[in-house]
Ligand SMILES: [Ca+2]
């Protein structure tokens with residue numbers, strides 16, 4: 500995915516181009532809205548999405564990251580919450596699952612991955628980014644998306660974050676045909692320091708986006724880059740285009 504953290508010079512140049520656009524525009528109203536219901540039962544973060552709560556939860560379908568159009572490898576996501584956690588689940592259809600990165604805060608965005616951008620105070624400049632790859636590796640960072648530059652603070656860690664991955668297929672074996680991979684993530688509210696309320700109050704609204712990268716044959720030119728709320732350009736770092744979630748006191752059933 501373009502616009503990440505590998506090259507500070509490139510980041511600055513990209514940010515400078517974006518800057519004029521950002522300063523010239525007011526915050527865009529969100530194109531997507533999702534009501535996050537409370538979990539009825541405890542969510543077991545094991546990568547199995549077999550809880551009734553997930554089955555009863557409204558699904559989100561991701562589309563092309565800046566078009567919203569159908570992608571080759573579909574992704575469905577769901578969100579729930581309770582007093583301690585925001586839960587996010589992904590179901591990634593994938594005929595060839597691969598990943599080689601195993602260390603926390605490795606450059607997961609260079610390979611196959613799901614990504615969650617959480618912006619509790621809905622500003623343009625600060626948000627949390629969480630990524631999980633098919634091996635269960637975590638990338639967690641606090642993003643400073645300033646007009647002059649963008650930086651991901653990798654030293655920011657959500658120590659109580661839970662995540663799990665279940666494969667429906669094999670990873671790093673292109674000789675067979677996989678079905679996909681599922682991810683379950685629980686983000687502790689206490690780590691989301693820009694949130695007005697911890698835990699959120701019913702009616703609180705956050706700007707959020709959900710993304711996935713699928714790279715057939717390890718080739719970025721063939722990549723499916725998908726998003727819940729389509730971004731305006733070539734980077735996922737477009738907080739004006741994040742969707743909006745609203746926390747509901749209603750339980751999921
Ligand atoms: Ca589960």
Ligand SMILES: [Ca+2]
Pocket residue numbers: 593594595596597611713714715
């Ligand atoms: Ca794949």
Ligand SMILES: [Ca+2]
Pocket residue numbers: 604638639640652653654655656657
């Ligand atoms: Ca980190």
